[in-house]
Amino acid sequence: MTDSKKTPRKSRATKKESSKLIDINVADFKGHPLYSLLIETAKSNPLFAGNAGYAQNYILPDNPNITARELASRLSITLGEALAILDAREND
């Protein structure tokens, strides 16, 4: 498959729209005073257990170094929930 019809375009911004995107990882955020609150809130999502289970079974074994952003994207979940899944794994 060729992409011969490429249209010249501005390079894609990584952060845009009033800094909507936050690049964050478990290690970066761990000492923050609100960290435990974030994790607890994320875990209170009723779908957390199912998403954590899916990640444990199907994603983390092949991607042990996955970042929270990558995991959130793979699962289509919030960044907070992805952080909580990785945090739970670290604490196992």
Next chain:
Amino acid sequence: MKQSTGFRDARYAQAIVNEISSLVDGRNIRIVHVCGTHEDTISQHGVRSLLPDSIKLVAGPGCPVCVCAAKDVDMAIELSRKGHIITTFGDMVRVPATNSTLAKERSNGADVRVVYGASDAVSIARDNPDREVVFVGVGFETTAPTIALELLGKPPSNFSILTSLKVIPPAMEILVNIEGFGVDGFITPGHVSTIIGSSAFQPFAEKHRVPCVAAGFEPLDVLESIRMILKQIQEGRADSENEYTRVVKPEGNLAAQRVLAQAFRIDDAPWRGLGIIKKSGYYIKKELAEHDARLRFEIPETESVDILPGCRCHEVILGMTDPLECSLFGTRCTPEDPYGPCMVGHEGTCRIRHEYTMD
């Protein structure tokens, strides 16, 4: 529209409301529907205001563009940036993804075209044999057969589909398992039931002991389906019943089911903000792989953001949060400039709420 008028007759409505009132026994009843068109009917006609206080009528995941994973939209955006023609439904063009929307890409010069269906996209492909034409196919069981038909109808080789098609019953499984948000009855979606049949929900009703009633889209249809659910509860039954008999058959549309089975396989799928739901997505079968945009183009995996900071769409989609509880509702997030996917289209709960509650 004689038929429509009949289904909006205030005297009949009052009679059903009286029966509903006689069926409630004081305990709180939570009835969930999973269809954006039902939410539109309910909000437009003030159905909630007619019900006893003990009945809570809640909108679940019934809006296809709301549950379309951000990475699918990001992928479409990426393809548009490569100069391909992107075709999709009108609502999809405005759905916010990680950094952009297809509408923004169009204003930056990308060739993004709104179509009424996959057949229009196929026509565009035939008219542009030297271009790649990608149809972003979003929807539930209702939309999927029309897309399947195009796939099976030998489309031109420059035509492909980026599918984000979802299967509704597995999402209902998720809803019944949410602790603290029990479901006492489901109004099952009329359009989806037309395809898969009202009987398709019988195993689900039995397994979870939850009454299900397929309903049409007039206010009396919705009221009658609520009455039927309450009647089942009173009688201690949990069956899949059919209020929408003028359209829905128990067995559904067998021809549509056949084309679905020929064109698609069912596998795990991401629902925006909710996570991956097992066996909840239609994917193109390998025999038709040349028309599968996911395989046809090498699109690197993106780090997509489904729920932007502050947006509560994932809670709204599950019926756990009312749109009015989102601090961005009507301020940062409006139908003219949607911040979250639920504010985009006419099936989105936030959009509907905005339409009928804001002056």
